[in-house]
Amino acid sequence: GSGPGALCNGRPGSGSKSRRFICDQCGKKFTQSAHLKSHLSVHTGERPYACSICSRSFIVQYSLKLHMKKCHPNSVGLSAGGSPILWFILSMLLVIIFIFAPFIDYFGYFCSFFCLFYSFFVFLLHFSTFFAFFRIIIL
Numbered sequence: 001g002s003g004p005g006a007l008c009n010g011r012p013g014s015g016s017k018s019r020r021f022i023c024d025q026c027g028k029k030f031t032q033s034a035h036l037k038s039h040l041s042v043h044t045g046e047r048p049y050a051c052s053i054c055s056r057s058f059i060v061q062y063s064l065k066l067h068m069k070k071c072h073p074n075s076v077g078l079s080a081g082g083s084p085i086l087w088f089i090l091s092m093l094l095v096i097i098f099i100f101a102p103f104i105d106y107f108g109y110f111c112s113f114f115c116l117f118y119s120f121f122v123f124l125l126h127f128s129t130f131f132a133f134f135r136i137i138i139l
Contacts (some may be wrong), residue, residue, distance in 0.1 A: 005133070019031050021033050023039055023043075026043070038060050041059040049064040051067060051072070126138045
């Protein structure tokens with residue numbers, strides 16, 4: 001119908017949920033306490049989610065994620081939105097190197113293996129554009 005709450009924020013039927021969480025500052029009502037908590041940042045000015053690359057800050061974490069995808073799409077690393085799987089693989093390679101290091105000739109195979117790993121790691125960091133495509137698949 002066309003009564004109060006029938007159309008809220010442009011979405012039909014969204015007024016049917018109980019909006020029992022009320023902002024003390026402006027009276028705005030929310031269906032979830034998390035939404036009210038996030039809204040309170042509007043009044044306090046708190047922006048707890050900061051970009052690790054450009055230091056721009058956001059009220060909600062989702063806005064930071066959107067910012068990272070839009071403004072820093074080629075950044076590698078967990079704080080930049082990189083794939084946790086990719087970083088897990090890299091860390092496991094490093095662990096393998098140091099576990100097997102005592103059993104390998106330091107001036108022979110180990111040096112070659114370490115140089116290969118280091119080259120691969122540098123490749124990932126410098127050519128992260130190539131892996132931006134894989135982030136979509138892996139995540």
